Structure formats: C-alpha cells, structure tokens
Amino acid sequence: MAQTPAFIFNVPETPEDQGQEPSPYDESEVHHSFHQLIQEQSQWAAEEGLELQQRVPEADTLGASGSGHQAFLGPEGVPDYSTATLRILASMPSRTIGRSRGAILSQYYNRTVRLRRRSSRPQLRGVGRSARPSLRLYDLELDPMAFQEEEKRILLVKELQGLTVAQRDHMLRGMPLSLAEKRSLREDSWIQKGKQRGPQGRRGLFSCCSRLRYACVLALHNLGLVLLSGLQALTPWRYALKQIGGQFGSSVLSYFLFLKTLLAFNALLLLPLLAFIVGVQAAFPPAPSGSVPAFTGLELLTGGGSFSHSAMYYGYYSNATLNQPCSPPRDGGQCTPDAGGLPYNMPLAYLFTMGVAFFITCITLVYSMSHSFGESYRVGSTSGVHAITVFCSWDYKVTQKWPSRLQQDNIRTQLKELLAEWQLQQGPQSVWGRLRQVAVLGLVWLLCLGTTLGCTMAVYAFSELMIKSPVSAEREWELLALPLVVCLLNLGAPYLYRCLAALERHDSPMLEVYVAICRNLILKMVILAILCYHWLGRRVGALKDQCWENFVGQELYRLMVMDFIFMLLDTLFGELVWRLISERKLKRKGKPEFDIARNVLELIYGQTLTWLGVLFAPLLPAMQIVKLLFLFYVKKTSLVANCRAPRRPWLASHMSTVFISLLCFPSFLGAAIFLCYAIWQVKPSSICGPFRTLNTMYEAGKVWVRHLEKAGPKVSWLPWIHRYLVENTFPIYLVSAVLLAVIYLNIQVVKGQRKVICLLREQISNEGEDKIFLINKLHSVYERKERSRVGRAHEAETPPTLLADEQDAR
C-alpha cells in the first residue's frame, strides 16, 4: 500500500479565516493524503517554476470547458483560477503523464523496481498511469525523499543496472523519451556497471567487407519489399473494395467482403477433394461402362449426358483399391503389392476425405464466427465506436493523394452513419401507437409465413409430379422444370415480402434488415428441406436400379446453374432496367438501392447447395468458385452503374458477424445433417460409386477397422478406439457434459466482469467529482489568502496617512 506520511499542514492561518465558512483544515481527518500531495506539489511548483510560463496564456482554455461544473465564477462568468491554483493544476499527475520528463522517469523507476523485486501484488492493467496515489507502489511522487528530476534519474539508472542487458534495452525502447535521452541513460547504466565500452577502433569506419555485406543485405531487402508489395497488389480486389467502401459505405462493403470469405471457404473445401479423390481417380480412370453420349450444349445446363460419366459425379469413382498391381489370388487371401505400387483404397479415401473436408470447414467457420464476435462485441460496452472511429479511422500508411481522398469520403460516410443511428435511438412512442405497431407486425408475419407454406406445398406437389412422370433420355431439358420452379419461387417471394414489409414501420433500419433476412431465410431453408426429403426419401426408392446418387448430384448442379442464371437476370432487370425506367419514363433521379439482405441470402443459399451436393458431385466447389468470381464483377459493375448508397445510412459493424453466423447455423448445420444422414442411413446404389457393395457408406470404415483387427497386434489400438470411443455412446455424454460446464463457467465469468466494470465506472466518476470539489476548495483557499494579503498591504499603507490626518487634526 502507499505510505501515508505524517500529516503536517502548515499554511499559515490568517485572522480573517476564522469564523467564515468551514475551511479545508477541518476536513483534515478525512483528506490526509491529498493534503500532503497538494502541499508537496505546491512546493515543487514554487521551486521549479517551469510550468508557469505555459500555464498563464492558457488560462482561458481551462475556463472554457466549464459547463456543468461547480466552478468558481469570476467577473466575466468564466472560472477564474489564481496563478497558484493553476500552478498546482499543471503539475497534477494526470496532466504531467506524457509531458514532463520527471513523471516519465518516476513511472519507469516504479516499473523497474517492480520488475526487480517481483512484487506479487495483483495489478490492474496500466495501473502505473493511474492518478490515484494509493494504487501506486513505491511512488516517487509521494515519496518525500526524492523530489528533483536529477535524483529521479539517478534512481532510475541505479535500477536499470540491476536488470539484464536484454531487459534494460527492452525497457528503454518502450520509454516515451527522445533518443538522445535514452542514449544517455544507457551510457550511464553501462559506465557505472564498469563494463567495457565495446571493441576498440571507435574512430574506424566500415571496412569494405561489411560495406559489401550491407549492400547485399539492402538489395535483398529491396527485393523482399517489392515482392511484398506485389503480393499485396495481387490480393484480390483490394482497391476495388476500398473504392466501394468509400462510395457506398461499409454496409454495402460487407456484402463484398462476405463474398470474398465464401471464396476462401470453397477453396479450402476443394483442395483435399482435388488432391485425394478427383486427382487420384483421374490418374486411374475406370473402364467405361456402356457408350458415352456425345457432348451437346445442354449438358452445361442439365449436368447430365456426357457429364454423368465424368469425374464430376459420384458414379465415376471405383469401389476397389486402386493401383494394386497384382490380381488377388484365388483363395481370397491378401495380395502383396509389388515394390513400385502403392495401393489406394478408394471407398475409404472418399469417405475420409469428405469427412475431413467437412470437419475442417466446420472448424474454420466456428473459428471465424467466434473471431468476428470477439471483434464486434465487448463486455460492458454497447457502443464505443465513436471514439474509435475518430482516433483510428485515418490509416497512416496511406501516402498518395487519391486513396487519401477515398479515405476521407469513407470516414465522412462512417461518421454520418454513426450519428444517424444515434438519432434513431431517440424518440418515445405512445401506448396506442405501440399496440398498433404490434398488430401490424403480427399480421405481416402471418402473411409471410402463409406465403412460405404455400411455396413449400407447391414445390412438394411439383416434385411428386416429376416422380410420377419419368423423363426419357431425349427430353432431358424437362429436368430443368423443378429447378425453374424453385428459383421462380425464390425470386418472387422476397419481392412479396418487401411489399408487405412496407406496411410495417421500423425505427431502426438494422431491425428492418434483420427481419427481412429472417423471412427470406425461413423460405429458402424450408424449400431446401423439402427437396432433401424428396431426394433421400423418395428418389432413392423411385430409382432403385439406377444410380440415384448421380441423379441427386445432377439435381444440385441444375439448381446451382439456374440460381446463377436467375441472379444475373435479377441484377439485369432489378437494377439496370429499373434505373433506365426510372430515369426515362418516370423522370426521377432516384437510382434503386442495393438490397443487401437479399443478395447476402442468395450467396448463403448458393453455398448451402454446394455443401449439400459435395458428397455426390465432388467438383461442385470448383463450379461455385467460378460462379463467385463471375458474380463479384457483375455485382460490382451493376452497383457502380445503377445503384446508390442506402437511403438511411446505418452501421454495418455487426453485419459480417451476422452473415457468418447465418452461414454457420442454418446453412452449414443443415448440410452437415444431410451429409450425416446420407452416410449413415441411406443404402447406396448397387451399380455405381465407391460404396456399391455396402449397406451404408459408413460401412466402408467399419470394414477397414475389421481388416485392421485381423492385421495384427501392432495397430490394435485403432480398432480399440473405434469400439470404445466411436461406437460407444458414453464418451459423447461425457464430452457434452464437460462442454456444458465450460460454457456455464464462461457465462458466469462474463457476468462478473460486467458487474466489476459498472462498479469501476461509478468509482471513476466519483473520483472526478472529488477532483472538482478539491480544485474549487483549493481555489477558495488561495483566493482568501490573496484577499487577506491585499487587505494587509492596504492597511500597511493607510496608517501613515491616518497619523498625518491626526496630526493635522491636532
């Protein structure tokens, strides 16, 4: 704890002070340490006298910020502090931090002392800079022994000598002093340690060897920087994104950033599939079964025809072990591979690669979601964004004129968004208005859900119709009917929702967007669920003797292609044509707004389709990547040409978090459930694919485990793991219980932290009030002293004149 020095307060009492309002002396029992502090500060200020020159011209600035203070008003109505008060205020710890060398030296002295003595007192972060004396250990400012800056410096040097070289250099580097002062500190701590100053030859310049070496090193460094800047230029769309952000704001930018994220996810998914499944099978192509139809243009749309016998679909992959150069002996025993061959068990590879790819995607998704949450939400603070925007928004790395102009636009838009959001938070409402709003909201929701149900029934009925009337090989284009219907519904229903949403009036545009997203999402997910049931429940039965996995893969391919075509058409008609119409026919200048919610949901929908279909068509992620690349340029061009920034600018700081969460929860989770069901429960078709002889796809794994059990004792731990950890249900319960306990603990910790933050804030504002109170009291003390001194001087002048008057009177 801080030392509480003995209390001595020797401001001389003047006779006029007694009998007036209670003086600070009476409160001495309560304010021991602060009195001492003020006394010492006034003594230093008197001795140094440095601060006085800076203080006096700035007396006005102190006075200007007086709103809401109980300040002592001078004749002009502005707080008028005496010079003595100003001197004290100037040397307040909170003001001298960062300015005076003495304060820096003492602060770093404290730090080194702590470092050396390894104090075990738990420290709050950055407590060294706190203005509260009691929180500082070994505080020089309260220590009556060391006052002068020179003495502080000597103490610091002594402490530095006690550290190791590395620690000392690290501490010196972090000090906010000028380099010259750091050098002198370093020299001093070295000289007194008695070390050698370094190798002789101080006067010598570089030898030519080291000059050459440095020239080489610099050239390499140059090269490195050029490469780095080249790589940064290659970072896709960096300048385009900055341009979009500058012109349209961060909300529209979040859509394009999300697109970029999806691209990364697809690339991550595609790599293992290419390496372990597609590549290997392409190196050992299976014997073509039957005739392969010729390529007609229709395959690009339907995915059937010549594509069905390509690496695109599940049916292409063999169910045997590849690259086994010997034929199995007749007695059914093992086949020993030759020296050059490496057997590759295709079914196992297919199963494992799919599982591992999905697992990696899951981990990456959860990690990026938690990372996003961590950045947007802070415990105890709802919106600290204003201060951050003002102080962090200028990117100091920008060194050119045009990008700096972009930055200014960006900052201006961001600031306007922030203020708009704050303005919307005000505005109370009457009870009647609230009730009406709730009723309208309920009605609109009912209508929307009804529409969803209607769409679902339509899709179900149409899919049943498609089953009942099978399509022959010549009329493959009829297969496009179902995807067409689905896409039309997906296109039309959101417009209907938008019309209905115009009836209800939300205060915050963010809530509007969230509600719109919710409705669209429900529609899309329900339709996909119906389609999944249709495929796994009905089609498997309907296509008993055919390759149903190929069919499902093709269906998903068709859905993706149709979705892409409709997105392009929507951009064309929804934005370009609308703008032309509104400019020519309606003679309005209003460009359409860029509908962020709808576009984001379309992206999520497309990604869900990819994830659903990857088991049956391993090359689907490649298609998705091509589609996303194309989409970026189309959307960007359309945005710049046809759209304008959202009418009510709103903050999109949490939007990316929301998008990623939506991608994770309904989208990826649904796809994972679909995948698990397909692997565990559905019987694969018997004529195609890597699992044609098995009852479920998962059996390939079981077969392999049994194979390993027979292989011998060396790998017996794997079957053991499989039997006791994977097939047994007890470990799952245990892991869930542990997870739940951890989550509960974290929630409690966060709650506790919130409480602590609230209490600390209250404490800080109380301290602020204390400070103002003390400043005013201090001022009144000095004011009284001034007045009494002036009064005494006046009295000293008058007696001679009085005497003279008396003499005259006599």
Next chain:
Amino acid sequence: MGQCLRYQMHWEDLEEYQALTFLTRNEILCIHDTFLKLCPPGKYYKEATLTMDQVSSLPALRVNPFRDRICRVFSHNGVFSFEDVLGMASVFSEQACPSLKIEYAFRIYDFNENGFIDEEDLQRIILRLLNSDDMSEDLLIDLTNHVLSESDLDNDNMLSFSEFEHAMAKSPDFMNSFRIHFWGC
C-alpha cells in the same frame, strides 16, 4: 538505389540505435541515407538538422492530415536531428509496442498541449480528418459530445491519458492504422 551509400555511421552507433529503437538495421541505414540526402551536403550527420517543413514534405507524411502535429511532437526546438527522425520512425514502425504508440498518439492529438484532449482538440481532429470546413456545426458538436460521453469516465469534459488509453485498448484498428512505412528503400 544504385548510388553508393555513404556510411558515415560507426558500428557502435548502429548497434546502439538498433538496441534502443524498434527499427531493424536496414531501416536505420535507409533513414540515414535519406537524411543525408535532405540535409546540406558536407555536414556530419550527427550535427545536421532538418526543418519541420522538410520533414513534412517527406512522401510518407505529405498527405497525412496531422503532419504538423507529428513534426511538432517529435522535433526539439523546431528542428529535427537525426536521432529525432529515428525516434519518430521507431514509434511508427510495425514492431513498436502499443503503449508507446498510444503515448505519442495522445501527444499528437492534443492540439493545445494542455495535457488533455478536450472538446476543442476533438473538433480540430474531426475537421482535419475530413479535410474540409463544411461540416455543419451541429454535426461537429454532436460527434464531440458522443465521443466524450463514451470515453470520458470522470465527467470533466476532457479525455485524460488514461481514458484515451482505455478507449484505444478496445480497438484492434488502432495498432494497424498508426503505422507509417517511412522509407521507400
């Protein structure tokens, strides 16, 4: 850079600079080279000084809206010695520790140098950021009040250093944005 670099620097000085700043040896040598190009020829680098205008017109600082404050904070008596320039580059380098950056950011943003960032400072920061004077008065006052209501914890209408540090610690953007690559070498 094809021309020869004039190595007037002693080995010990280079080692010392490298130990005391967050710069690498190559960066120090690059700065040394640029410094010599700008200062009057024939002078020993330790005695030469640059004016604030010369430093303000460096490509790294040319479009920075706070360049005059940066020059003011890092110079001594209105001029830059070589060590002042090194100190400035060290604070703005990528490896500098957050506490140092926050410290100097506070000094830079404190326009009237009274040890606090008050309303007047905030308004000047905002105007400088937008580089225009056509921001409406209400908007400016609104924004300033917002910043203060969020970050000013002891209700004195000014941001002290601790409050500034607390606000910046919450933001990952600060460390990223408060960086300058000074020397195109």
